[in-house]
Amino acid sequence: QVQLVQSGPEVKMPGASVRVSCKASGFTLTSYYVKWVRQAPGHGLEWMGWISPYSGDTYYAQKFQGRVTMTTDTSTSTASMELRSLRSDDAAVYYCATYGDDSFDIWGQGTAVTVSS
Amino acid sequence: QSALIQPASVSGSPGQSITISCAGTSSDVGSYNLVSWYQQHPGKAPKLIIYEGNKRPSGLSNRFSGSKSGSTASLTISGLQAEDEAHYYCCSYAGSNTRVFGGGTKLTV
Numbered sequence: 001q002v003q004l005v006q007s008g009p010e011v012k013m014p015g016a017s018v019r020v021s022c023k024a025s026g027f028t029l030t031s032y033y034v035k036w037v038r039q040a041p042g043h044g045l046e047w048m049g050w051i052s053p054y055s056g057d058t059y060y061a062q063k064f065q066g067r068v069t070m071t072t073d074t075s076t077s078t079a080s081m082e083l084r085s086l087r088s089d090d091a092a093v094y095y096c097a098t099y100g101d102d103s104f105d106i107w108g109q110g111t112a113v114t115v116s117s
Numbered sequence: 118q119s120a121l122i123q124p125a126s127v128s129g130s131p132g133q134s135i136t137i138s139c140a141g142t143s144s145d146v147g148s149y150n151l152v153s154w155y156q157q158h159p160g161k162a163p164k165l166i167i168y169e170g171n172k173r174p175s176g177l178s179n180r181f182s183g184s185k186s187g188s189t190a191s192l193t194i195s196g197l198q199a200e201d202e203a204h205y206y207c208c209s210y211a212g213s214n215t216r217v218f219g220g221g222t223k224l225t226v
Contacts, residue, residue, distance in 0.1 A: 044221040102168035
């Protein structure tokens with residue numbers, strides 16, 4: 001079954017870092033880029049950037065540059081996204097999804113990140 | 118990158134047709150035939166319903182169609198059904214390896 005399975009919910013304090021993982025199954029992760037998108041409660045979708053599991057190339061949206069790192073581990077078919085210096089407005093559901101072939105668009109189930117002291 | 122502009126809400130009765138607009142600029146929608154549309158039900162991940170402006174993923178109902186005029190893309194849903202009630206988001210390539218989403222439209226059936 002073609003799917004992306006994400007790690008579980010996280011609760012973090014302001015200023016901390018969070019790492020969300022995304023494991024691919026049913027397809028070869030290196031055949032597609034992986035994009036990360038987040039959605040704050042009651043808000044729309046926000047593009048964060050992408051990574052090429054094949055080359056390691058990344059592109060981060062300007063808003064997140066300096067605070068986000070996207071990586072992949074091809075041996076485990078897992079992509080990860082780390083966001084640092086968390087603020088209250090980083091509370092959101094974070095999604096990974098395939099990218100690069102618009103006809104092949106698989107999304108993970110989402111990972112809820114709560115930022116609270 | 119500024120978000121694409123969508124109406125906050127639209128509504129229609131079962132069997133009717135509705136159109137959701139997605140206004141961009143010459144830097145995104147107007148320059149590329151790379152607009153996607155997503156359907157999102159509460160608590161669920163977005164689901165692709167249109168890509169490259171007017172193409173449907175395999176197996177998706179032909180009640181969904183996409184189009185573009187200038188810098189505005191549109192999603193039309195015909196023969197509205199109760200299960201179409203959801204949020205809909207447009208997304209366009211915006212150059213420089215980035216994409217931009219619309220603010221989302223809540224469809225009430």
